[in-house]
Amino acid sequence: xxxxxLETDHLRKEYNGKVAVKDLTLQVPEGEVFGFLGPNGAGKSxxxxxxxxxxxxxxxxxxxxxxxxxDPNVRAKVGFLPEHFRFHEWxxxxxxxxxxxxxYGLTAAELQKRIPELLDLVGLADSAQTxxxxxxxxxxQRIGLAQAMLNRPALIFLDEPTSGLDPLGxxxxxxxxxxxxxxxxTVFLNSHFLSEVEITCxxxxxxxxGQVVRLETIADLLNQNTELRLRVDSLNPELRQGLxxxxxxxxxxxxxxxxMVADQENIPKIAQLVYHSGAKLYELRPRQKSLEEIFVDIxxxxxx
Amino acid sequence: MRMLTITNLTFREAWRKKIFWLALGLGVAFxxxxxxxxxxxxxxxxxxxxxxxxxxxxxxxxxxxxxxxFLILGLFAVNFLIVMMSALTSVDSIAGEISSHTIxxxxxKPLRRWEIVLGKLLGQTLMLAGYVIFMAGGLxxxxxxxxxxxxxxxxxxxxxxxxxxxxxxxxxxLGGTYFSTLANGVVVFMLYGIAFAGSWxxxxxxxxxxETAIQVGIIASLIxxxxxxxxxxSDLMQPLLVKKTxxxxxxxxxxxxxxxxxxxxxYSAVLVGLALRQFNRRDL
Numbered sequence: 013x014x015x016x017x018l019e020t021d022h023l024r025k026e027y028n029g030k031v032a033v034k035d036l037t038l039q040v041p042e043g044e045v046f047g048f049l050g051p052n053g054a055g056k057s058x059x060x061x062x063x064x065x066x067x068x069x070x071x072x073x074x075x076x077x078x079x080x081x082x083d084p085n086v087r088a089k090v091g092f093l094p095e096h097f098r099f100h101e102w103x104x105x106x107x108x109x110x111x112x113x114x115x116y117g118l119t120a121a122e123l124q125k126r127i128p129e130l131l132d133l134v135g136l137a138d139s140a141q142t143x144x145x146x147x148x149x150x151x152x153q154r155i156g157l158a159q160a161m162l163n164r165p166a167l168i169f170l171d172e173p174t175s176g177l178d179p180l181g182x183x184x185x186x187x188x189x190x191x192x193x194x195x196x197x198t199v200f201l202n203s204h205f206l207s208e209v210e211i212t213c214x215x216x217x218x219x220x221x222g223q224v225v226r227l228e229t230i231a232d233l234l235n236q237n238t239e240l241r242l243r244v245d246s247l248n249p250e251l252r253q254g255l256x257x258x259x260x261x262x263x264x265x266x267x268x269x270x271x272m273v274a275d276q277e278n279i280p281k282i283a284q285l286v287y288h289s290g291a292k293l294y295e296l297r298p299r300q301k302s303l304e305e306i307f308v309d310i311x312x313x314x315x316x
Numbered sequence: 317m318r319m320l321t322i323t324n325l326t327f328r329e330a331w332r333k334k335i336f337w338l339a340l341g342l343g344v345a346f347x348x349x350x351x352x353x354x355x356x357x358x359x360x361x362x363x364x365x366x367x368x369x370x371x372x373x374x375x376x377x378x379x380x381x382x383x384x385x386f387l388i389l390g391l392f393a394v395n396f397l398i399v400m401m402s403a404l405t406s407v408d409s410i411a412g413e414i415s416s417h418t419i420x421x422x423x424x425k426p427l428r429r430w431e432i433v434l435g436k437l438l439g440q441t442l443m444l445a446g447y448v449i450f451m452a453g454g455l456x457x458x459x460x461x462x463x464x465x466x467x468x469x470x471x472x473x474x475x476x477x478x479x480x481x482x483x484x485x486x487x488x489x490l491g492g493t494y495f496s497t498l499a500n501g502v503v504v505f506m507l508y509g510i511a512f513a514g515s516w517x518x519x520x521x522x523x524x525x526x527e528t529a530i531q532v533g534i535i536a537s538l539i540x541x542x543x544x545x546x547x548x549x550s551d552l553m554q555p556l557l558v559k560k561t562x563x564x565x566x567x568x569x570x571x572x573x574x575x576x577x578x579x580x581x582x583y584s585a586v587l588v589g590l591a592l593r594q595f596n597r598r599d600l
Contacts, residue, residue: 061420061600064424065423065424066420066423066600084427085426087424087425087426092421094417094420094421099418099421100329102328103332107328111321112422112425115425115426115427116425117318156421
């Protein structure tokens, strides 16, 4: 069994009696890119804060690499880009990274090598000596990302890392996440950009009203949510029964059928079924639901 | 040492936000203004005393006393500036980091939360020390160069003025872990107001032999012992004769006891301790 980078056990957080995180139990193995999805106010950022010991749980526990995040030695292995990427704007880009690098315990010599690499990676090499007050929102998010990678973290928390970025910036973040994954870094990603989550994440949790309502690998999630459209010349009762057996939400309109299949292996079976029923098959069109559609289904539909 | 990284950042902030240069530049203006004013007043007084008093020994004593009284008045203004500067530069130090969320990237780093608070406090204290030495020391040096007068107990006096600034820091540090910047400012200035008013009630009460008024003043000093430190400092640096004859504007009818210094030290330490506890357990 692989080691866990992150583990929460019945995590709960209340603010003045108001529940922000209800009951969260999660396990993220090392090396995984984990997507943490949910609507605004679902408790995502509060969870991230508890994972980093910035907020203390009302009950339940958090472990990073088997230890409490309250231990500075554990946090030395962690990188964090907060949702509010607000930094000391009177610092220059290099000074900002130098300051945070020293907080990580890195030496000036190490940082002198590391900082130009990171500025280059996030596309800010030309702004090394610029004050952060002169930075655009997107540039601040990039420098924040560089800050989160100073210590070559084993686990990185990215809370909405692309909220301030243009499409090029988002692509850059996507590439960086891929790169981190290739290096074996565990990535915990909070994002509203579901198309990105779909591309980058291995596994996702959907959180609603402070608890997980669905936890699955991206592959399974997309696979289970295939919409199938077929057009035949005639539908005999036998074929109808067969379709009901192999899929759900079967809707028939004249000679057109739309249905959901939970497993892609059912698609060839449906083709065989049509063939054996003696009907002519004019169209068989599978369409995977996008993560966005799945998100809406899950969040609006509640527990499944 | 990660605490020192925070201290370093505090210096850099004062530098970048031009606080350092503004305090230095306006401090120089203050010293020049005082020097010019003092020079002319001193000339006037010595002219007058030469014609009025035949005995030169007596004239010299008078010069010393006049210098001493003016120096204390100048230091009184500096003391007020120390309180203001200490409050204004520290009131936003923690509260501001929390409300702007800049604290999140710092506190998630591998350092203990107390290192953040103490690192900032150390930076502020060192800057305060520089300010006290520059302003109060500058004033004393100025008077010495113009008249040759040197007040008694300089080190103890400056030390007490510094302690007053530290008391202010301990209040704003604790306040910053609970309140917003503005609310923190209200708390520290109101406490100073209580101490200031209490001090005068105590003085006038002592002059009029009112025990109750003195008690009120002592209670005010216990709530905020800052002003009492200044009263002790001014008493220590007062010219001897003025003290004996009670001829000055700044003479003390009721002097805080030395135990008040010990109390002030404990007061600051307790407040900082409470600040560390609160900052350590609060959500950021």
